[in-house]
Amino acid sequence: MRKLTVFLLCAVLCFSLVTAPAAAASVDKTTSAAAALNMMGALQGDGSGDLNLGGALTRAQFCKIAVVVLGLGKNVGQYAGYTIFPDVPASGWASGYVNLAVRSAGIMSGYTNGKFGPDDVITYGQAVTVLMKMLGYTTADVGYTWPDSFILKAADVGLTDGVSLSKNDTVTRGSAAILFVNLLNAEMNGGAKKFMETISGATVVSDVFLASKNAKTDSGETGAVNVAGSKSGTYLPEGTVPSGLVGAYGALVLNAAGKALVFVPAGTGKTVVSTVSSATASSITCADGTKISVSSSASFYLNGTAKTYGDSWVDIGGGMLVSAYYSDGGTVQSVLVADTDSTAGSVTVVTTDGYALPSAAAVYINGAKSTAADIEKYDVVSDSGSGIYNVTRRRVTGRYDDATPNTSSPGTVKVLGTEFEVLDSASASLSGFKIGDTITLLLTSDNKVAGAVSGSALSNTNYGVVTALTTSSATVALSNGVTVSGAVQSVGTDVVKGSLVTVGSYDAGTIYLSAVGSASSASALSVAAGTLGSLSLSKAVTVYECVGASAVSKIELADILVDTVSGSKIKFYATDPAGDVSILLLNDVTGDVYTYGFIKNGTVTQSSGGLSATNPTTSIINGDGTTTAVTGTTGLTNDTPAGIAATGSGTLAGYAALTAVSGVSRTSFHEDADGTLYVTTASGYIPVADNVQAYIESSETWAALSKARSVSDNLTIYYDKTPAAGGKVRVVIAH
Numbered sequence: 146m147r148k149l150t151v152f153l154l155c156a157v158l159c160f161s162l163v164t165a166p167a168a169a170a171s172v173d174k175t176t177s178a179a180a181a182l183n184m185m186g187a188l189q190g191d192g193s194g195d196l197n198l199g200g201a202l203t204r205a206q207f208c209k210i211a212v213v214v215l216g217l218g219k220n221v222g223q224y225a226g227y228t229i230f231p232d233v234p235a236s237g238w239a240s241g242y243v244n245l246a247v248r249s250a251g252i253m254s255g256y257t258n259g260k261f262g263p264d265d266v267i268t269y270g271q272a273v274t275v276l277m278k279m280l281g282y283t284t285a286d287v288g289y290t291w292p293d294s295f296i297l298k299a300a301d302v303g304l305t306d307g308v309s310l311s312k313n314d315t316v317t318r319g320s321a322a323i324l325f326v327n328l329l330n331a332e333m334n335g336g337a338k339k340f341m342e343t344i345s346g347a348t349v350v351s352d353v354f355l356a357s358k359n360a361k362t363d364s365g366e367t368g369a370v371n372v373a374g375s376k377s378g379t380y381l382p383e384g385t386v387p388s389g390l391v392g393a394y395g396a397l398v399l400n401a402a403g404k405a406l407v408f409v410p411a412g413t414g415k416t417v418v419s420t421v422s423s424a425t426a427s428s429i430t431c432a433d434g435t436k437i438s439v440s441s442s443a444s445f446y447l448n449g450t451a452k453t454y455g456d457s458w459v460d461i462g463g464g465m466l467v468s469a470y471y472s473d474g475g476t477v478q479s480v481l482v483a484d485t486d487s488t489a490g491s492v493t494v495v496t497t498d499g500y501a502l503p504s505a506a507a508v509y510i511n512g513a514k515s516t517a518a519d520i521e522k523y524d525v526v527s528d529s530g531s532g533i534y535n536v537t538r539r540r541v542t543g544r545y546d547d548a549t550p551n552t553s554s555p556g557t558v559k560v561l562g563t564e565f566e567v568l569d570s571a572s573a574s575l576s577g578f579k580i581g582d583t584i585t586l587l588l589t590s591d592n593k594v595a596g597a598v599s600g601s602a603l604s605n606t607n608y609g610v611v612t613a614l615t616t617s618s619a620t621v622a623l624s625n626g627v628t629v630s631g632a633v634q635s636v637g638t639d640v641v642k643g644s645l646v647t648v649g650s651y652d653a654g655t656i657y658l659s660a661v662g663s664a665s666s667a668s669a670l671s672v673a674a675g676t677l678g679s680l681s682l683s684k685a686v687t688v689y690e691c692v693g694a695s696a697v698s699k700i701e702l703a704d705i706l707v708d709t710v711s712g713s714k715i716k717f718y719a720t721d722p723a724g725d726v727s728i729l730l731l732n733d734v735t736g737d738v739y740t741y742g743f744i745k746n747g748t749v750t751q752s753s754g755g756l757s758a759t760n761p762t763t764s765i766i767n768g769d770g771t772t773t774a775v776t777g778t779t780g781l782t783n784d785t786p787a788g789i790a791a792t793g794s795g796t797l798a799g800y801a802a803l804t805a806v807s808g809v810s811r812t813s814f815h816e817d818a819d820g821t822l823y824v825t826t827a828s829g830y831i832p833v834a835d836n837v838q839a840y841i842e843s844s845e846t847w848a849a850l851s852k853a854r855s856v857s858d859n860l861t862i863y864y865d866k867t868p869a870a871g872g873k874v875r876v877v878i879a880h
Contacts, residue, residue, distance in 0.1 A: 174307050177410045178322035180389035181329075184382070185407040187213035188322060198319030204271070205239035205263035207321060208246045208253055211275055214325055215252075216344040216400075221245055230261035239263050252278040267321075270312035273299045276324055280304070281334035302331055303412060329398075330412030341409055346401025350376050354446065354468055354481035355393050355408050358386040361566065365557075370405045372397050373446035373481055380405045392418040394470035394479060411470065414478070418468045424458050425821070425835075429467060429480075437469045437477060441849065444479040454480065455836060461512075492568060493526045494587055494596035500526065502534060510536040511625075511685035519684045521723055523603055525587050525595040538685040538721075539588040539625040541565075542605040543650040545578055552579060558594060560586055561607070561650050562631025567594040574598070580653075592627055607648040608719065608728050610689070610697050611658065611793070614642050619658055621648050624687035624699075624728060631656040641793035643696025645689055645717070645730055661717045661730065670710040670729070672702060677718060683725035690731045691716065692738050692790035695798035697730065704735045706832065706871035736865045739788030739801045741875040742767025742838050744781045747774055763797055765789055767838040768847030786863040786876040803863035803875060811854040822850075824862055824874055831864050834873040841879045853879040 179196050182188035187210045190196045202210075212218055225241030228234055233243045243261055246253040252275050255261040270292030277287065277295050280302070288294030292312050299305045307323045310316065316324075329341040342349050353374030360371035360379045370386055371379045380397070382405040395410040410416070417437065424430070429437040439445070445454035447461070461467075461482050468481040502508065502517040510519055520526065520536055527535045541560055548555035554572050557564050565586060567575065574596045578584050583600035609623035613630075620630040629648060634655035640646055646658045668678025675682040682702075691697045710731065717730035742765040750759045762774035765788070772789075777797025781787055788801035806826050813825045814833070822833040839853035840846070854860070857879035866872030 174323055174326075174410070175319040176389050177393050177416075178326040179319060180387035181326055181407055181409055182210065182214075182322050183387050184384055184390065184405075185213060186218065186384050187325070188318065196318060198317065198322065200318050201266045201315045202272075202318055202321050203264050204253075204261065204267045205233070205243060207267045207272060207275070207316070208239065208263075209242040210321065210325060211252060211279065212242045212245055212250070214328070214344075215250060215279065216347070216406075217245060217250065220249075224248065230255050230259070230263075232260045233263050237263075250279075266315045268312065269308075269310040269314045269316055269320075270296060272316045272321065272324060273305065276304055276328050279328060280331055280340060286334060303327060304331055306412065326410060327412055329407070329409045330396075341396060341398050341407075344398060344400075344406070347406065348399040348403075350374075350378065350397040350399065352479070353377070353395070353397060354470070354479070355386075355390050355395075355397070356446070356448075356466075356481055356483045358382075358388065358391055367566075370397065370408070372408075373448075373450070373483075374444070374479065377446070377450065392416065392466060392468035392481065394468065394481075414470060414472045416468055416470050418466070424461050427822075427835075429469070437480075439469075439477055439480055443477050446479070446481045446483075448483050491528045492570060492589060492595050493528070494571075494574070495520060495522055495524045495526060498522050500524075507533045508536060509533070511538055513684045515684045523587055523596075523598065525589055527589060535590060537588060537590045538683075539590065539592070539627065540585050540603070540605045541588065541623070541625075541627055541629070542583065542585040542600050542603075542607055543648075543656075544653065545580055545582045545584050546650075546653045547580065548575070552576065558586070558597075559654075560584065561629040561648060561656055562654055563627070563629045565592060565594050571596050588625070588627065590626075604722050606719065608661070608687070609646060609648055610699070611640060611642050611644050611646055614640070619656060621646065621656075621658065623648070624689075625685075629656065633658070643793035645691075645697045661719075663717065668712050668715075670712075670715060670731075671708070672705050672710065673708055675702075677715070677726050677729070678712075680720065681725045682729070683721055683723070683727045685721075686725075686727055686729060688729045688731065690733070690735060690738050692733045692799040694792045695738060695790040696793045698738050700731075700735060700737060704737060705731075706735070706873070707869075710734055733799065735871065736788070736801060736873060736875070737834070739790050739799075739865075739875075740765045740767070740772055741788040741801075741803075741834075741836075742786070743840075744779060744783060744785045744787050744789075745771065745774075746778065746781075746783055749774065749776065763789055763800075786878070788865065788875060801865045801875075803865055805861055805863050807861045809860040809862050811858050811860065813860075814850075814854060826862075829868050831862070831868050832873050834875050837874055837877060839877045839879065843879075850877055853877055 175198055179198055221241035224244035226235050229244055233240050274292050274295045277299055287298040304327050306327055308320050331340055353372040356373045357371040360369045361367050362369045362379050369379045369381050383400055390408050393410045394416045397408050398406045400406040439454050441455055445452050447457050466483045469477050470479045472478045500520040508515045508517055525537045543561040547559040549557045553576050555567050555575050557566055571594045584597050585600055585603045585605050586594050587596040589595050607623055609621040612622050613620040617633055619633050622628050632655045635657040637659045639660045640658050645661050648656055648658055650656050670677050688700050688702055689697045690700050714732050714734050716732040718726050719728040721727040745764045745766050747762040748759050749762050750757055760776050761778040762776055763779055764774040765772045775791040775795050775797045779800040786803050790798045792798045816822050823830045837850055839848055839850040841848055841853050841856055859880045861878045862874045863876040864872045864874045
């Protein structure tokens with residue numbers, strides 16, 4: 146939630162898009178359809194790559210596209226070398242395509258004068274007839290008035306969606322592209338399969354976004370297609386993948402060898418891509434002010450992995466690609482968010498103090514709206530060519546463990562037990578290092594190495610939260626978004642899962658973890674001014690929060706709904722080489738670390754040294770189920786609305802008692818222009834937490850807040866703190 150006035154606040158998080166335009170724009174159907182045919186090898190451009198979509202198609206050219214789309218392009222050679230039509234000589238380029246289409250596929254025919262007319266422009270009526278035959282329709286199926294009967298039936302099956310032509314009109318290359326993509330999406334006569342499923346040896350991966358065309362396969366091969374959706378995966382392409390398909394929603398067709406043959410954009414609905422300015426738990430705001438509303442029911446994919454938007458939107462940062470697919474009904478059905486593809490534009494490592502950019506440039510540093518003046522030495526600047534510069538201050542320091550194929554020209558390097566891909570432009574900066582050196586990697590937003598410097602040249606400490614820990618290995622989510630894993634060299638006795646730690650390495654393939662100490666500041670945090678006492682907050686500051694000894698959670702500055710946080714609430718902070726605060730750990734400020742719902746008390750019997758004891762336990766019941774019981778008690782009775790926070794070792798770290806306001810009407814809830822939901826009460830406005838828990842008494846079920854409000858006009862809300870103290874509504878009961 147970000148601040149509005151007095152008690153109204155709404156969260157804001159900046160994030161942006163790879164090669165997408167600054168303004169929100171629907172993916173052009175003609176362009177994406179042409180890109181699909183180009184990927185398939187069916188539609189090719191001139192020497193400069195221009196597909197000439199406004200140009201007319203000849204009958205021979207249309208015939209070639211049809212044969213390739215049928216998946217029969219490999220058979221053309223068998224049909225070349227002889228003549229069926231006097232105007233299609235055996236020596237001509239089109240003979241194999243024409244002969245196959247006429248003799249084998251039976252989808253085209255010549256004129257009554259015995260000629261084919263290869264150089265005649267193809268008319269709409271002729272084109273539609275060919276495509277309908279490819280779907281398995283005959284004159285007996287559609288009627289005997291040619292070509293009108295074919296055109297009418299084609300409209301019924303969706304073949305001509307997006308094309309408005311008369312039967313004798315010339316078909317342009319762009320219109321043909323739309324028709325062929327409609328064909329790929331259309332059902333065959335009889336409805337058993339879609340046309341794309343009938344391509345010889347084809348496997349179809351439906352309802353996916355094309356997230357990247359520069360992904361890496363599990364075996365290390367680059368230039369692969371990555372899709373995210375109903376099934377996520379990475380596949381090497383059969384041909385070239387046009388950039389115009391990145392971000393599109395549709396289906397990926399694999400050939401018999403398992404390679405990506407073509408990505409088919411969805412035949413209905415629309416896909417919107419854009420550089421994004423900000424996000425809340427319910428919407429995404431684009432740079433031009435366009436708002437994309439995202440419901441909790443929408444499918445959401447982050448870097449190729451299915452996520453819940455409500456739980457994951459806080460992980461969306463600047464420089465990320467966003468694509469939203471709208472159904473025909475106008476609602477957002479699926480959303481893709483992916484890191485910037487660092488191969489899509491130029492990448493520069495800043496080697497001096499100061500960096501010049503055009504005056505109109507939009508600058509984001511680690512997702513935060515910034516200016517060129519905020520760019521520092523060793524930052525990585527990515528320019529997608531759209532006037533938006535995504536700057537990353539993402540660094541990893543550790544022992545140089547390994548390089549492939551060699552240290553002179555590495556394609557990948559291993560640091561902190563983790564392998565990183567090296568951009569071609571970064572090889573030179575790594576060539577001077579040897580295995581065993583301490584180096585600092587300078588990373589792009591998609592964690593590729595843009596450059597490297599010695600550990601002594603750039604002071605950098607790796608901070609992160611432990612997400613997995615055993616006696617032999619550990620995984621840490623670093624503050625900069627990188628996740629590292631490795632064999633444990635040493636671990637501080639006070640380190641548990643959920644601890645904020647520093648990470649380093651001395652020996653090959655190993656990491657050591659140390660819990661951060663207590664570095665309380667006597668100075669207050671000014672959220673509005675972006676300062677901690679006399680220190681400025683870095684544009685790339687990472688903010689964490691805990692409750693006493695609880696597991697640490699990552700939050701955003703915008704989650705803090707008060708202007709000032711006292712120094713007593715600052716549990717730890719660290720500064721970057723510029724002297725700005727880059728890491729900040731707060732103690733129980735926002736209330737967001739607690740899990741809210743109904744208290745459930747219990748007991749557990751524990752044994753040690755031959756002695757046993759029965760201890761109290763506490764868990765929370767809410768719409769997500771029942772949390773794992775933790776040792777300790779709140780003193781509250783069962784079914785009391787409250788919140789608890791747990792330590793990484795499974796004990797109660799603290800609890801939040803809630804204050805009730807009864808007799809609240811459904812009409813007391815309001816939403817502002819930014820999508821912030823709040824409740825009007827006698828004591829003022831109280832923002833509603835993004836993850837508010839709602840319970841319906843009559844059915845004894847948990848539900849979405851909107852559902853709870855719809856079934857009752859007698860509600861009780863429970864909030865954690867006063868609005869002035871940054872409180873939020875955490876639980877709502879519908880009576």
